[in-house]
Amino acid sequence: MSVRFFHIAGKKQETARNALSHSCRALASSIQHNTWALPTSLLITGASQLLTLRGRGPRRGAALANLGIIRNGALLVRDGWITAVGTRPEIEALPEAAAAEKLDLGGRVVLPGFVDSHTHLIHAASRAEEYELKIAGASYEEIARKGGGILNSVKKLRAATSEALKQRARRALTQFAGYGTTTIEAKSGYGLDVMSELKILRLHKELAAEQPLDIVSTFLGAHVVPAEYRGSSAGVNSYMALLTQKLIPEVAEEKLAEFNDVFCDRGAFTREQAQQILEAGRGEGLVPRLHAEQLTHTGATQLAVKLGAASCDHLEKINASDIAALAKSQTVATLLPGCDFHLGLQKYAPARKLIDAGCIVALATDYNPGTSPTMSMPMILSLACSQLRMTPAEAITSATINGAYALRREKGLGSLGVGKLADLAVFEVADYREIPYYFGMNTCWLTMKRGVVVHAADKAKT
């Protein structure tokens, strides 16, 4: 069979006819094939707009709007990697194209698979029970004081089995793929004790090995201080010691994470504590990143710049001198408008100021049960356009190449060029601007990871 299909919810990758799900079978049968062996080369044609995002990443300022569009575009893929990109006549003229398996996308829009650089993938359950309180006007912090919030998720996670957590995460990964996402970052942070934090990070590793999406693991033991350490400064200090002297060294030793994150805000960790935790991680080879300036202004952005953090995320309360410092740095400003939308807050991060100042802006879902229960990057693009006043082109760049840069993966991910992974999202639209324009709808028609189809919409059956 020509095009491989991967069942995310199932076992390891299967490659023959039997592996094709019912929803994908007709799609596959419409594709020419003449061998049961794995295809070495795949010719993809029929992209009315092929958004290559070619050029050097990351993008700042005016370059954010440059999508590198090829009309009537085509790609040649070998063993999961892109070997040629151009117009259909150019690519079809290549000697390798003649023998390649064929996939015609029928005039749809193609872009790099989304790189979602901020998620809290592993959690035990939704927090729908808090939703009405939020709607009635209770603040995030008031809900936390009533026993809700992050500590509510911690309680649920500690009680959950690894298998139950994994099942839930697998379903989420299927949905991520369904919206065109091919790489996600995943944070721990709902365990907050040694056993539970390691359990989450080990699940990242297991899930990365058994399903096709890339999962980039981040340690977030410094999400909040867990209940059993609260109420005294001695308690907080002993949790700090647990993080810096036990958990971080263990995470690094077992290679369970690449990044170390801290929620630096009122009710979580101070700037000084964040610095201590991030420096401890850096000493063990974990790259810093930060939840910064979400609920209050803490100076976390300046700390992120000072420490050379990969990203600082949220930034609703960022000020002018923070923006100036970020613009001069390589630290990515990751915006998470799903949070403000879900919490009903009017104060979105100042994306235009960040872009105009020359910051590297990324967009992510912040998929989590408390503040942003969505896996839909297209919905995030809609929010970025309507609420952050980003253009569709700026939003797409922020969700692809700049997201990849935030995860230090820009060499292989986030754009479509020779030597990049064949990670594609194909949308059932006539123009890329329609992706955010149709808000709350999923127009993703097909998702490909490393040259393998991981999502095919029902429409593909016909």
Ligand SMILES: [Zn+2]
């Ligand atoms: Zn977060």
